[in-house]
Amino acid sequence: MQENKITGSYYTPEKLVQAMIKYINSNLNKNLKILEPSGGDGRIVEELLAAGYKNIDIVEYVKEKTDKLDLKFKNNKCINIYNKDFTEFSLYTDNRYDLIIGNPPYINKKYIVENQKKYIKKSYIKNKFRYSDFNNIWNVFLLNSINLLNKNGSIFFVLPIEFLQSLHSESLRELVLSKFKSIEIFLFKEKVFDNISQSICLVYLSDKDAKLESISYKLIKDYNLKEPIFKNNIDKNNLNKKWTSFILDESEFKFITELSNKYMRVDSLGKCAPGVVTGANDYFILSNEFVKNNNLQKYVKPIISKAKQLKNILILDEEMFENTSKESNCNLLYLNEFNIEQFNDNIKKYIKYGEKREINKRYKCSKRNRWYDMPNNNPGDIVFFKRYDNLPKIIVNSKRCLTTDLGYNIILDKKFDAKSVVFCFFNSLTLALCEIKGRYYGGGVQELTPREFKELALPYKKIHYKQIEKFNKMVIENKNFQEIIDYVDGIVLSENIAYEDIRKIKEIRHKYLKRRKG
Known part of the structure; x- marks a missing residue:
């Protein structure tokens, strides 16, 4: 190959x-x-x-x-x-x-x-x-x-x-x-x-x-x-x-376009920043065990590198992150804040090990002043992962984790509530637009670029905390994704969009899903 x-x-x-x-x-x-x-x-x-x-x-x-x-x-x-x-x-x-x-x-x-x-x-x-x-x-x-x-x-x-x-x-x-x-x-x-x-x-x-x-x-x-x-x-x-x-036929395309234009776009939420490009995830992203055995706790920051690490997670808090990090590598080696004199012996050995593997010669690493330093990226209030299967993966980042470049980090304007944004995102209109604006690959995986993500229409409203709790519970319990969407539609769309039009939006989304997943 x-x-x-x-x-x-x-x-x-x-x-x-x-x-x-x-x-x-x-x-x-x-x-x-x-x-x-x-x-x-x-x-x-x-x-x-x-x-x-x-x-x-x-x-x-x-x-x-x-x-x-x-x-x-x-x-x-x-x-x-x-x-x-x-x-x-x-x-x-x-x-x-x-x-x-x-x-x-x-x-x-x-x-x-x-x-x-x-x-x-x-x-x-x-x-x-x-x-x-x-x-x-x-x-x-x-x-x-x-x-x-x-x-x-x-x-x-x-x-x-x-x-x-x-x-x-x-x-x-x-x-x-x-x-x-x-x-x-x-x-x-x-x-x-x-x-x-x-x-x-x-x-x-x-x-x-x-x-x-x-x-x-x-x-x-x-x-x-x-x-x-x-x-x-x-x-x-x-x-x-x-x-x-x-x-879509011309009437369907016109319908979805005109409806989308009635709502704010994702780029109105705040600043969308890329995740960390490490240059070598397998070297820089470490397991809990490795960090503990080598006394590296002060040299790492929490990071999520793959959406699948967050299965059935909507709100990434301390407890959820702790559970995730037990099963996968979630520690980013972050030496930017330390002088060489502050490195312990294990860090010095690990840097030499990286140079032996020629990690320092990889393209991204070779462009840095110190090859092992990371770009200065800020964690987002919410994170959207650009590739997904049935439903997009977007989470509330309460833990303030960094992500790799598979995630888009949105730093929200103060007038928006992170949990409400994530809740509202799972309405049928925004999900249909994810299908229309994105592209798919072999195996049916869908992807949105940052530009495409920012162009999505989002019917936003402040959501009551009890509704968010119910939504979060449905995600944790791995409820059928259509049941989750129906629940969100009933709260986010039904006030302003007729039932028949919501049904039409669902049909449009299902057309795209059928195309990419067979």
């Missing part, structure tokens, strides 16, 4: 390749000039040849793969093979294509070699894109492929689902909207790649025979692209910045 992360080699399943070629076969003539920009083992080209296409270029960066492609397609005059890095090839070739089809490699920018970075930066500058938006090599495959098309040319790519929802991909989505009249997005009911958790989509971009300028979303079962089990066309003018609103 580590090799795959570096080379991006996640080969397209045969059934998916066949479905893609079958879909385009009835729409395109056989004399088109075609490019496969990430040749791999040649399976897409084999299907193209079998379908009768006669003019195909292949670009493949890895020499060993190129040699195998040369053998596989030896003496085939329909094919030209280039042993090139596509990031370079796409900048300097004079070739133009009627169809560019493939499964671009998936390589995080931290694995991109310096030579590739040079060409990628040139591509972004050429297209007036911010290089800071680049986060994976598939970004530049899509960007530069658009520039290699003939008039009325098409692109058919296998892309990660993040293309539809990532902030990094926003400028790419805007470019696609401006360049193509017909945009088809295919999503799959079943898992497509067995060995990766990343969800994927097919993206078919064209101008040909486009009667309406819209995005067509299609949910596919059994690789039958021509007969989706669900279809929704959305006018380009009614899209949100992410392309994940396809589940």
Whole structure:
């Protein structure tokens, strides 16, 4: 898997390749000039040849793969093979294509070699894109492929689902909207790649025979692209910045948007601060036993590193933290307040142990004056954890714990009550917006960025302490989450929103839940 992360080699399943070629076969003539920009083992080209296409270029960066492609397609005059890095090839070739089809490699920018970075930066500058938006090599495959098309040319790519929802991909989505009249997005009911958790989509971009300028979303079962089990066309003018609103029809999207605008946003609560980026959680976050055995009590601060440490916890007080810290590491090594002369022998040994493990050479640590000092982060009055399963995890931080960067720490304005904020957060409207504004990953895990979290609408009111006590008890007793939401809705929403509208909000949220969890 580590090799795959570096080379991006996640080969397209045969059934998916066949479905893609079958879909385009009835729409395109056989004399088109075609490019496969990430040749791999040649399976897409084999299907193209079998379908009768006669003019195909292949670009493949890895020499060993190129040699195998040369053998596989030896003496085939329909094919030209280039042993090139596509990031370079796409900048300097004079070739133009009627169809560019493939499964671009998936390589995080931290694995991109310096030579590739040079060409990628040139591509972004050429297209007036911010290089800071680049986060994976598939970004530049899509960007530069658009520039290699003939008039009325098409692109058919296998892309990660993040293309539809990532902030990094926003400028790419805007470019696609401006360049193509017909945009088809295919999503799959079943898992497509067995060995990766990343969800994927097919993206078919064209101008040909486009009667309406819209995005067509299609949910596919059994690789039958021509007969989706669900279809929704959305006018380009009614899209949100992410392309994940396809589940809703225009009336539903308008309903939820107008309702949201009636309430305050989360960013009105106060300052939202990031959690601590330690640079090495396994080194800096310690167990109670280790702290006690090495007499480190004065050198640590309480910290929560994972939302799962807070299962069935709504209010993190001293007692709850003590119980949690017995079962997981909750002590952050915090040496900022001490001079070296104040370190005990065990701390000095532990620092040497860290240097032996080269923790000091890790990126975040290497940028500090003293590699083992932590950023100065303040604990929040409430903490929201950016990833969740069925329900978001947001807690009252009575213990004043620090968190890692998985948590967003909200330091409340004095006019807000922390327990009331957390109570109100679990209403159906805010929870539906968590689904709409966030993004999901393989396995159905949902995530919100700080910007997305701050944009959430929050119907806030001061909650009576007895209602908070009942709510807290329901969480501790692990009551059904729908029962918890219904209780909150009855107190927070029912005064101002009609029963039928609350039911409609719940239905919208369930649509998104069903999509990401299956």
